[in-house]
Amino acid sequence: MGYTRRELLERCVATGVVTLATSTSLSSIAHAWDSADNKRSPTPWCELGPFYKRDAPNIAVMRTASDPGLPLSLAGTVYSVSGEILPNATLEIWQTNYFGHYDNEGYRFRTMMKPNDKGIYGVESVLPGHYPTRVCQHVHYVIAAPGHKTLTTQLYFSSDPVFDGNPDKNFSRDPLITSRELVRPVMLKEEQKQIVAVVNFDIVLEKA
Amino acid sequence: MRNRRLLASVPCLSVFLFVTSAAAQYKPVTTVALPCESRYQEISPAGDQIYVHCPDHTLSLVNVGSGAVLHSFPADLRIIGGLYSRDGSRIAIARWDGTVEVFPTSGSAEPTVFKSTARSSACAFSPDSVHLVLAPINSPGQVWDIRSTPRQVATLQQDFGGVSDCTFSPDGKLLVVADGDTVIRFYDTATWKLLHEYRGLKLETFTVKFTPDGRHVLLGGADNHFTKLDLAASDAQSLTKDTGVPAEVDFFGSSGQAAITYYDGEGHAPPHASIWSLDSGKSTPLPDEAKMTGGGVVHGKLWLMTAKGKSLDIVEYQ
Numbered sequence: 423m424g425y426t427r428r429e430l431l432e433r434c435v436a437t438g439v440v441t442l443a444t445s446t447s448l449s450s451i452a453h454a455w456d457s458a459d460n461k462r463s464p465t466p467w468c469e470l471g472p473f474y475k476r477d478a479p480n481i482a483v484m485r486t487a488s489d490p491g492l493p494l495s496l497a498g499t500v501y502s503v504s505g506e507i508l509p510n511a512t513l514e515i516w517q518t519n520y521f522g523h524y525d526n527e528g529y530r531f532r533t534m535m536k537p538n539d540k541g542i543y544g545v546e547s548v549l550p551g552h553y554p555t556r557v558c559q560h561v562h563y564v565i566a567a568p569g570h571k572t573l574t575t576q577l578y579f580s581s582d583p584v585f586d587g588n589p590d591k592n593f594s595r596d597p598l599i600t601s602r603e604l605v606r607p608v609m610l611k612e613e614q615k616q617i618v619a620v621v622n623f624d625i626v627l628e629k630a
Numbered sequence: 631m632r633n634r635r636l637l638a639s640v641p642c643l644s645v646f647l648f649v650t651s652a653a654a655q656y657k658p659v660t661t662v663a664l665p666c667e668s669r670y671q672e673i674s675p676a677g678d679q680i681y682v683h684c685p686d687h688t689l690s691l692v693n694v695g696s697g698a699v700l701h702s703f704p705a706d707l708r709i710i711g712g713l714y715s716r717d718g719s720r721i722a723i724a725r726w727d728g729t730v731e732v733f734p735t736s737g738s739a740e741p742t743v744f745k746s747t748a749r750s751s752a753c754a755f756s757p758d759s760v761h762l763v764l765a766p767i768n769s770p771g772q773v774w775d776i777r778s779t780p781r782q783v784a785t786l787q788q789d790f791g792g793v794s795d796c797t798f799s800p801d802g803k804l805l806v807v808a809d810g811d812t813v814i815r816f817y818d819t820a821t822w823k824l825l826h827e828y829r830g831l832k833l834e835t836f837t838v839k840f841t842p843d844g845r846h847v848l849l850g851g852a853d854n855h856f857t858k859l860d861l862a863a864s865d866a867q868s869l870t871k872d873t874g875v876p877a878e879v880d881f882f883g884s885s886g887q888a889a890i891t892y893y894d895g896e897g898h899a900p901p902h903a904s905i906w907s908l909d910s911g912k913s914t915p916l917p918d919e920a921k922m923t924g925g926g927v928v929h930g931k932l933w934l935m936t937a938k939g940k941s942l943d944i945v946e947y948q
Contacts, residue, residue: 469767469768470768470791470792470810472794472893473833473834473852474791474810474811474812474833475812475832475852476811476831476832526833526853526854564791566790572789572790574791574810
């Protein structure tokens with residue numbers, strides 16, 4: 423077992439289980455099959471919000487030891503809708519601090535980064551506070567990649583008290599949440615003797 | 631006098647209050663009966679009509695002289711807001727589903743209704759009211775020809791993030807758009823082609839206005855600064871750092887005075903509004919007593935409104 427898609431096709435053709443009705447190569451059929459299986463839905467958009475700031479520094483660790491708030495470890499992979507990873511993407515990520523305040527003077531809790539060669543990005547932060555005129559805690563994203571539509575969206579936390587423990591039912595309590603999918607599960611882990619909230623948020627971009 | 635993007639992004643926003651007290655600075659204009667105990671109103675540049683937001687989310691167009699309700703929109707949380715044309719002859723009402731209704735304020739004709747492909751607010755009428763620019767929340771600005779059968783005539787390019795504010799030059803030849811990507815873009819309204827961009831700001835601009843002489847564009851936004859762009863020299867001058875985040879600027883009078891409304895999303899201290907001099911750069915907070923619930927520039931004068939129960943007092947700033 424553990425055949426690749428191509429090997430499986432070869433065996434099936436050899437044993438007569440599958441008949442190729444055209445002159446199409448096994449490789450192209452295997453590739454098309456893979457693509458069909460890997461297709462992903464694009465990440466829902468959410469509005470940019472009023473405090474985007476251009477030219478944020480490229481930093482993966484946004485929190486300092488003295489920052490109040492529950493440490494947050496945010497990570498994910500950037501894909502295209504056909505399932506390819508997009509290591510050439512650029513992610514801009516920003517949020518409030520623990521007190522719900524955006525740093526417009528400087529760049530605290532703001533970063534602009536690229537994923538690694540596996541399309542994976544990661545940010546160390548703190549759980550954002552409640553911004554006074556918004557219902558939910560949130561993290562802003564702008565993601566761009568060559569050949570793809572730029573996406574603006576926001577990440578929300580299933581642990582947000584606003585959802586009363588039931589984001590399926592209550593996610594629309596924040597009228598700006600465009601999709602339940604943007605409310606992400608929160609896993610609490612102990613790392614180096616402190617509790618860290620771990621959240622995975624994969625990004626899927628549409629072709630331009 | 632409310633910023634479109636801030637309103638659209640924060641539906642529950644209710645912090646734009648004018649705070650004044652010095653009665654001597656205000657000349658009474660009139661008192662109007664309201665259809666509800668409204669917390670927010672806006673006045674037509676012609677001074678003959680107001681639109682009134684009611685707590686039950688209905689919206690009414692009210693004649694200032696008679697108090698008659700000219701039109702009432704049923705309660706609809708999807709209504710983003712209204713925008714009067716420069717001469718006050720039309721008002722555009724935009725909804726979250728992309729529907730836009732353009733009413734003649736005289737009530738003499740049926741509204742023109744069309745549907746945009748994006749959730750948009752009405753951003754600016756051209757001076758001749760032939761074009762209406764829509765400000766989508768997450769896509770490029772749209773220009774619509776609203777004569778007879780409305781049709782979209784242009785999509786205004788941008789990097790991302792929707793449109794924050796826009797304005798036409800006094801002669802209607804230029805359109806200036808402040809986009810969410812922090813870029814200020816200038817368009818030729820004959821062709822709707824991009825003429826140039828200003829990328830000198832790192833934070834978003836919430837309000838963009840031509841100065842009364844039409845030679846400069848004044849920008850105010852999240853960096854708490856006013857920036858003055860010289861159109862002839864393509865030169866930018868950073869003016870005063872203000873005491874808050876300017877959300878809206880309205881020039882009035884003939885001496886370069888402007889009424890500034892501040893964004894107070896984080897619950898900062900007053901002032902929520904001030905009078906600002908373009909010449910001196912000085913900002914004077916309005917004294918704080920009565921709570922103004924709306925305002926606008928009418929025939930070049932600044933009119934401010936205070937709702938008390940179902941009665942609305944309108945005064946003119948002297």
